[in-house]
Amino acid sequence: MDFTSEFARAQALLQARAGEMEVELRLDATRRACELLGDIHTFAPVITVTGTNGKTSTARMIDTLIRAHDLRTGRFSSPHMQNLTERFSVDGEPVSAEKFVEIVDDIQPVLHIVDQELAQTDRPPLTFFEALTVVAFAIFADAPVDAMVLEVGMGGEWDSTNVADAQVCVFTPVSLDHQQFLGDTVEEIARTKAGILNRNVDPSPAPHPVAVVGPQVPEVEDVLASEFSDRGAQSRWLGREFGLQSRVNAVDGQVIHVRTQLGDYPDLFLPLHGEHQAVNAAVALAAVEAFLGAEDKPLNAEIVGEGMSAVTSPGRVEILRSEPTVIVDGAHNAHAAQVLAETVSDAFDFAEVVAVVAMYADKDPHGVFEHVHRFAKRVIVTQAQSPRAMEAEELASAAREWWEADDVVVENDMNSALMKALDFALDESGTGVVVTGSLSTVGEARTLLGRKE
Numbered sequence: 001m002d003f004t005s006e007f008a009r010a011q012a013l014l015q016a017r018a019g020e021m022e023v024e025l026r027l028d029a030t031r032r033a034c035e036l037l038g039d040i041h042t043f044a045p046v047i048t049v050t051g052t053n054g055k056t057s058t059a060r061m062i063d064t065l066i067r068a069h070d071l072r073t074g075r076f077s078s079p080h081m082q083n084l085t086e087r088f089s090v091d092g093e094p095v096s097a098e099k100f101v102e103i104v105d106d107i108q109p110v111l112h113i114v115d116q117e118l119a120q121t122d123r124p125p126l127t128f129f130e131a132l133t134v135v136a137f138a139i140f141a142d143a144p145v146d147a148m149v150l151e152v153g154m155g156g157e158w159d160s161t162n163v164a165d166a167q168v169c170v171f172t173p174v175s176l177d178h179q180q181f182l183g184d185t186v187e188e189i190a191r192t193k194a195g196i197l198n199r200n201v202d203p204s205p206a207p208h209p210v211a212v213v214g215p216q217v218p219e220v221e222d223v224l225a226s227e228f229s230d231r232g233a234q235s236r237w238l239g240r241e242f243g244l245q246s247r248v249n250a251v252d253g254q255v256i257h258v259r260t261q262l263g264d265y266p267d268l269f270l271p272l273h274g275e276h277q278a279v280n281a282a283v284a285l286a287a288v289e290a291f292l293g294a295e296d297k298p299l300n301a302e303i304v305g306e307g308m309s310a311v312t313s314p315g316r317v318e319i320l321r322s323e324p325t326v327i328v329d330g331a332h333n334a335h336a337a338q339v340l341a342e343t344v345s346d347a348f349d350f351a352e353v354v355a356v357v358a359m360y361a362d363k364d365p366h367g368v369f370e371h372v373h374r375f376a377k378r379v380i381v382t383q384a385q386s387p388r389a390m391e392a393e394e395l396a397s398a399a400r401e402w403w404e405a406d407d408v409v410v411e412n413d414m415n416s417a418l419m420k421a422l423d424f425a426l427d428e429s430g431t432g433v434v435v436t437g438s439l440s441t442v443g444e445a446r447t448l449l450g451r452k453e
Contacts, residue, residue: 003097003098003101004097006097006101007097007100007101009101010100010104010105011084013104013108014084014104014128014131014135017125017126017128017131018124018127018128019128020078020079020127020128020129020153020154021388022127023127023129023154024124024127024130024158025158026158027158027160027162027163027200029114029118029123029126029130030126030133030134030163031200032114033107033110033111033126033130033131033134034134034137034163036110037107037134037137037138037141038141040134040137040138040140040141041163041164041201042164042165042201042205043137043141043144043145043148044074044140044144044145044147044148045146045147045148045167045206045291046147046149046166046167046206047062047147047148047149047150047166047167047168047170047287047288047291048150048151048152048161048162048164048166048168048170048196049149049150049151049152049170049172050152050155050156050159050169050170050171050172050193051152051170051172051173051174051193051214052172052173052174052175052333052335053172053333053336053339054172054173054214054276054279055077055151055152055172056077056151056316057272057277057280057313057316058170058172058214058280058283058287059075059077059149060075060077060311060312060313061280061281061284061285061308061311061313062149062170062284062287062291063075063089063092063149064092064307064310064312065284065285065288065304065307066146066147066149066288066291066292066307067091067092067307068303068304068306068307069292069299069303069307071146071147072090072091072143072144072146072147073089073091073092073145073146073148074088074089074090074136074139074140074143074147074148074149075088075089075092075148075150075151076088076089076133076136076140076149076150076161077089077151078151079439079440080439080443081314081315081330081439081440081442081446082443082446085097087132087136088100088135088136088139090140090143090145099139099142100135100139103135103138104135106138107134107135107138110134111126111131111134129153129160130160133153133160133161136150147291148164150164150166152193152196155189155192155193155195156192156194156195157191157192157193157194157195157196157198158192158195159195159196162195162198162200163200163201165199165200165201165204165205165206165207165209166196167205167206167209167210167290167291168209168210168211168212168287168290168291169196169197169209169210169211169212169233170211170212170213170214170283170284170287171193171194171211171213171214171216171224172214173214173215173216173335174186174189174190174193174216174217174220175334175335185219186217186219186220187219187220187222190216190220190224190227191223191227194223194224194227194228197209197211197228197231197233208232208233208234209233209234210233210234210235210236210290211224211228211235211236212235212283212286212287212290213235213236213238214238214279214280214283215239215279236260236261236290238279238282238283238286241260241261241286242259242261242282242286242289243258243282244257244258244278244279244281244282245257245258245259245266247278249346249347250269253270253272253273254269254270254272254273254277254278254347255267255268255269255270256268256270256278256282256308258281258285258286260282260285260286260289260298261286262289262293262296262297262298262299263289263298263301264298264301265285265298265299265301265304265305267305268281268305269305269309270308270309270311271309271311271312272311272312272313272316272317273317273343273346273347273348274317274339274342274343274346274347275342275343275346276339276342276343277313277316277317281308281311285299285304285308314446314451315328315329315330315439315442315443315446316329316330317329317340317343317347318442320446320449321449324422324425324426324431324432324433325348325350325432325433326418326421326422326432326434326435326445326449327344327348327432327433327434328434328435328436328442328445328446329343329434329435329436329442330436330437330438330439330441330442331368331372331436331437332359332360332363332368332437332438332439333363333364333367333368334367334368334371336368337367337368337369337370337371337372337436338371340371340372340434340436341371341372341374341375344375344432344434345374345375348432350375350430350431350432351428351429351430351431352377352428352430352431352432353375353376353377353431353432353433353434354376354377354378354379354380354421354424354425354431354432354433354434355372355375355376355378355379355380355433355434355435355436356379356380356381356382356414356417356418356434356435356436356441356445357369357372357379357380357381357382357395357399357435357436357441358381358382358383358384358390358392358395358414358417358437358438358440358441358444359389359390359395359437359438359441360384360386360388360389360390360438360440361388361390361391361394363390365390365395365398365399366398366401366402368436368437369398369401370402372402372434372436373402373403375434376434377407378403378407378408378409378424379403379407379408379409380409380410380411380417380420380421381395381396381399381408381409381410381417382410382411382412382413382414382416382417383395383412383413384414384437384438384440384441384444385413385414385440385444386438386440392410392411393410396408414441414444414445414448415448418433418435418445418449421433421435
């Protein structure tokens with residue numbers, strides 16, 4: 001059987017549904033599908049990860065650390081960079097095209113039943129993301145897995161991943177993003193994200209969740225603390241119950257020291273760059289300790305070290321080639337761009353940097369350029385291969401408010417933008433190339449530079 005065409009067919013079945021930016025504020029539709037499939041959302045214990053930035057990296061770290069303890073994991077994350085199957089990981093590997101097609105076909109009758117039931121009350125059918133979430137639970141139940149790591153798609157309270165009651169609820173940094181759905185202030189956004197603590201299964205497999213909290217601005221801390229108190233949730237905060245004690249840059253990564261509520265974990269090699277990834281690692285370790293820890297015993301430090309050294313995070317300050325060095329990072333908002341700027345300064349010794357940027361039309365280019373301008377001498381703008389893409393000329397207009405006009409170059413596509421950036425870098429020794437703006441932008445660059453996985 002030609003699984004290229006079969007995969008395209010299965011993917012088209014899902015993509016025919018309302019897109020990821022056509023959000024339905026509900027859980028009952030996803031829950032109904034899961035229940036009809038045998039309560040697949042309760043099949044294994046869950047860790048849920050919400051926040052604005054750092055979710056995917058933290059979820060991948062949690063996944064890897066749990067697998068290091070000889071447990072089989074299922075991880076659901078979004079968005080994907082190059083292939084839809086990236087979103088569904090079993091034992092650290094994307095699900096195969098064959099398994100994806102099998103599961104999508106198996107659940108179609110149930111999705112159809114739920115669509116019909118929704119139509120009877122004049123409600124829209126299951127959306128693309130709701131259907132994807134059902135696919136994820138079905139894949140994990142079929143595997144089967146010992147633990148599920150779920151990255152929230154958007155928000156938390158009404159995100160379809162929230163049909164599962166997580167034992168551990170992780171909060172990475174919360175900042176402004178998706179305001180049209182989540183609210184205009186970080187306080188409103190934090191309240192929505194705190195909804196992952198709601199118990200939506202009766203009886204709940206995890207009636208008393210533990211909240212593990214990464215770095216937050218004071219306004220978000222206040223909201224989360226209030227929400228935890230109202231729900232009677234246990235909480236472990238970065239800087240209180242656990243923390244990053246130190247970090248030292250090393251070849252191909254950094255060496256970190258994390259101290260948690262139960263244990264001390266020095267000399268952990270993390271093969272990722274940037275202080276933010278060291279902090280993500282501390283949050284992930286605290287979450288896994290809360291998930292796996294027995295009574296007051298810490299995790300085995302040797303196993304933790306093995307797991308941490310195996311962590312990967314494609315598209316997050318990822319080096320794709322050297323001579324000249326090309327880095328890709330999916331910074332799509334101001335906070336992520338600020339972190340990227342700090343990491344480029346901290347971990348790399350470039351004489352100059354050329355940035356390649358393509359963004360979505362619903363994002364804030366000035367929020368990103370404010371920080372890219374700190375490390376890039378010139379910028380090459382282009383248009384992402386997405387219906388959501390901002391036109392290159394519109395992006396260039398924004399860029400000219402941060403760079404001199406001669407330092408803003410417009411290219412029609414990512415291939416020509418990369419070629420132009422490489423030409424600049426090869427002409428000037430010590431120049432690096434940084435590609436950023438969105439994960440789809442990073443995905444295009446990875447494909448063009450031969451990184452297929």
